Amino acid sequence: MTVTTPPNTIHQVSNINTTFTIRSLRCGIIEHPIIPERVVFSCAGRHDRSRYLIVAMESNEGVIGYGEAACVPIWSGETAVTAAQLLDDIIMPALVGQSFASPEMLCDELDRILIDNPFLKGAVDAAAWDLVGKTHQIPVSDLIGDREPVKHIPTRASIGAHDLQHTVALAQEFRAMGIRVLKFKTGLDTESDARRLAAVREALGNDPILTVDYNGGLPTAPIAIDAINALLPFDVSIVEQPTPRHRLAMMAQVRQHVDIPILADESIFNRAQLEEAVACQAMDILSLYPGKNGGLTRSWQMAQQAQAAGIPCVIGSNLETEVGQAAMSCLAASHSAFPVDRYACDLLSAMYYENNILTPIRPVHQGCYVVPTGPGLGIDVQWKTPSA
Ligand SMILES: [Mg+2]
Numbered sequence: 001m002t003v004t005t006p007p008n009t010i011h012q013v014s015n016i017n018t019t020f021t022i023r024s025l026r027c028g029i030i031e032h033p034i035i036p037e038r039v040v041f042s043c044a045g046r047h048d049r050s051r052y053l054i055v056a057m058e059s060n061e062g063v064i065g066y067g068e069a070a071c072v073p074i075w076s077g078e079t080a081v082t083a084a085q086l087l088d089d090i091i092m093p094a095l096v097g098q099s100f101a102s103p104e105m106l107c108d109e110l111d112r113i114l115i116d117n118p119f120l121k122g123a124v125d126a127a128a129w130d131l132v133g134k135t136h137q138i139p140v141s142d143l144i145g146d147r148e149p150v151k152h153i154p155t156r157a158s159i160g161a162h163d164l165q166h167t168v169a170l171a172q173e174f175r176a177m178g179i180r181v182l183k184f185k186t187g188l189d190t191e192s193d194a195r196r197l198a199a200v201r202e203a204l205g206n207d208p209i210l211t212v213d214y215n216g217g218l219p220t221a222p223i224a225i226d227a228i229n230a231l232l233p234f235d236v237s238i239v240e241q242p243t244p245r246h247r248l249a250m251m252a253q254v255r256q257h258v259d260i261p262i263l264a265d266e267s268i269f270n271r272a273q274l275e276e277a278v279a280c281q282a283m284d285i286l287s288l289y290p291g292k293n294g295g296l297t298r299s300w301q302m303a304q305q306a307q308a309a310g311i312p313c314v315i316g317s318n319l320e321t322e323v324g325q326a327a328m329s330c331l332a333a334s335h336s337a338f339p340v341d342r343y344a345c346d347l348l349s350a351m352y353y354e355n356n357i358l359t360p361i362r363p364v365h366q367g368c369y370v371v372p373t374g375p376g377l378g379i380d381v382q383w384k385t386p387s388a
Helices: 080-095 103-113 116-133 140-143 162-175 190-204 221-229 248-257 269-279 297-308 322-334
Strands: 019-033 040-042 045-047 049-061 064-069 152-154 156-159 181-185 211-213 238-241 262-264 287-288 311-315 368-370
Touching: 019 080, 019 116, 019 181, 019 211, 040 181, 045 221, 049 116, 064 116, 064 322, 080 103, 080 116, 080 152, 103 116, 103 297, 116 140, 116 248, 116 322, 140 322, 156 162, 162 190, 181 190, 190 211, 190 221, 221 248, 248 262, 248 269, 269 297, 287 297, 297 311, 297 322, 311 322
Parallel strands: 156 181, 181 211, 211 238, 238 262, 262 287, 287 311
Antiparallel strands: 019 049, 040 045, 049 064, 152 368
């Protein structure tokens, strides 16, 4: 691979013409239930089914790319229905029939015509990358990467705020699947959080890496500092989003008073928020993913930004299915801002969904997600799209 383009241009391969013309855009709502015993609930609510929007973008050459909008209203304010409506009313009229020099240009246009709604934009952007990659029969990770894409990405498992017994049972189940990093949803009851982690350490010993995710559930800095310090005996490696999403300064204050690295998730959707978080030193690690950031393009740009500030990145998730996960893994595999052997990513689909109606589930192998290597985003989507 020859890298000749400037570092802020996502497209890294100079001899590929990424221009495409959109002949049609179609979408449909797809619902996948979560395996009941593994339902994730936390300070951010209960996630027991995924009602997401699938977007199919067809080029003038008849190539079709796919993307997924993992809409969770309590998390992003988007639903599959609002996403479908905005696609119909705003995005289709503006994009269909138009040519773009690259998916980056398309992303700029999306931001020009519609504010916010990052998960919807992320689906359209991913579909464009899938389309461009398939057109040239090249994996997107080869198009955008600054390193040889890794083949396996260690994944975390996410364990909801279940009771003690269920928490330990799930931790044992996931550990038996080879998953070493276990993330616990905390903050609903800080006293029981400590008991849950103690029980997991007792059952599984020192081997698993334990992380916690408060989903912004600790309302003040003193409460957050006390809650986090209470977890010190259990050797917790990462504390994710302890304080509310719009309270960056509070998270920075907490970070100064605890010894466990802080991972920022809900506080940082976009480049402006990342800039502010870097300026106030609010985090040690950054969670990125195409849905939250408004596209693979934007996540890539933010990964560059974080890397320049010396902040490593991980992939977070809204329990994307295989389609969304393909775009997430493509970025993590190919960009050096993601030290995947040091920090596991949330590539969770195989653990939470029994099956997928669009494409086979990629099983977890020795605790790792196996990165797709085919053209585009690398997965074969079988979907009879609704007519335009
Ligand atoms: Mg999180």
